[in-house]
Amino acid sequence: MKTTRYIAALVGIIILFAIGLELFFLFSAGYGDGLEKTLEKAGVEEGEPFFRAPLDYGDDYASAFLAGIVGFTLLFILAYAVGRFVIARRAA
Amino acid sequence: MHIPDGLMWPALLGIGWIISVGAVWYALRKTRLTLARERIPLMALLGAGIFVAQMLNFPIGGGTTGHLVGAALATIVLGFAPAVLVLALILIVQALLFGDGGVTALGLNMLNMAVIGCGVARAIYGRSSDSGKHLAAIVAGWAAVLAGALACAVELGASYWASGGSYGIPMAIALPSMLGYHALIGVGEGLLTSGIILYLHQVLPEIFASPRGQLA
Numbered sequence: 666m667k668t669t670r671y672i673a674a675l676v677g678i679i680i681l682f683a684i685g686l687e688l689f690f691l692f693s694a695g696y697g698d699g700l701e702k703t704l705e706k707a708g709v710e711e712g713e714p715f716f717r718a719p720l721d722y723g724d725d726y727a728s729a730f731l732a733g734i735v736g737f738t739l740l741f742i743l744a745y746a747v748g749r750f751v752i753a754r755r756a757a
Numbered sequence: 758m759h760i761p762d763g764l765m766w767p768a769l770l771g772i773g774w775i776i777s778v779g780a781v782w783y784a785l786r787k788t789r790l791t792l793a794r795e796r797i798p799l800m801a802l803l804g805a806g807i808f809v810a811q812m813l814n815f816p817i818g819g820g821t822t823g824h825l826v827g828a829a830l831a832t833i834v835l836g837f838a839p840a841v842l843v844l845a846l847i848l849i850v851q852a853l854l855f856g857d858g859g860v861t862a863l864g865l866n867m868l869n870m871a872v873i874g875c876g877v878a879r880a881i882y883g884r885s886s887d888s889g890k891h892l893a894a895i896v897a898g899w900a901a902v903l904a905g906a907l908a909c910a911v912e913l914g915a916s917y918w919a920s921g922g923s924y925g926i927p928m929a930i931a932l933p934s935m936l937g938y939h940a941l942i943g944v945g946e947g948l949l950t951s952g953i954i955l956y957l958h959q960v961l962p963e964i965f966a967s968p969r970g971q972l973a
Contacts, residue, residue: 699938712763718856744804748797
């Protein structure tokens with residue numbers, strides 16, 4: 666796959682993310698997921714986390730978009746690095 | 758479906774860590790043998806794309822949401838072993854950087870979403886005929902989510918039973934509730950997975966033609 670097609674795919678994903686995030690804040694930002702609703706049914710409240718993460722997904726569009734871009738970039742770099750590391754180990 | 762800290766029986770957390778570290782180790786070794794160099798950018802692109810897709814919760818009714826897990830998508834495009842690595846990386850970043858899923862529960866989250874999710878998707882999609890690939894992608898997406906939810910429900914029930922009620926929740930609540938919600942969430946997962954696979958078949962057919970790494 667040529668580099669230009671990868672760049673187009675990356676830009677495409679970011680645009681879809683920007684649109685999807687808008688829909689998320691319009692329709693579902695306040696709702697819990699399947700596990701959270703199950704815990705709610707059982708009367709269990711989420712306790713304090715063992716480890717306090719430095720970031721979160723944010724409560725508004727701008728901060729969630731920023732968190733998405735940070736995670737997107739980090740995952741791309743990490744997955745690429747792991748792939749290269751694995752291939753290098755094969756060559757070694 | 759990300760399990761937080763403090764919910765599961767500690768011994769079960771340890772079992773989750775042992776199984777998932779073993780599975781990730783296997784996936785690393787298998788990927789080393791099968792991953793073609795030209796597929797590394799694709800692996801990175803999918804990892805990044807699935808991360809942002811997991812942030813976009815869609816409503817399934819009754820004030821409940823679900824999101825794409827991506828285990829079936831990653832397995833169909835990359836193969837089982839690289840898909841487990843990609844999903845494990847996503848879960849590690851979510852837990853350590855964004856507090857999505859507990860750090861102590863990372864082993865169980867990797868087991869449920871990466872190992873079981875990708876394993877079920879591989880079993881279903883790998884057995885499908887060429888003419889039934891798109892239906893198989895829908896079923897694989899749905900079943901991967903449901904299998905992960907089933908595992909999570911069993912872990913919740915087992916934690917409750919083993920700890921005498923200090924951890925987890927009763928199986929009688931966990932099982933029907935988790936399966937009920939995720940049977941619906943899985944429909945979204947299946948349709949999204951199939952739609953993305955269909956799109957990729959149109960624009961990048963060559964990524965499905967490579968025998969190396971495919972469903973490895």
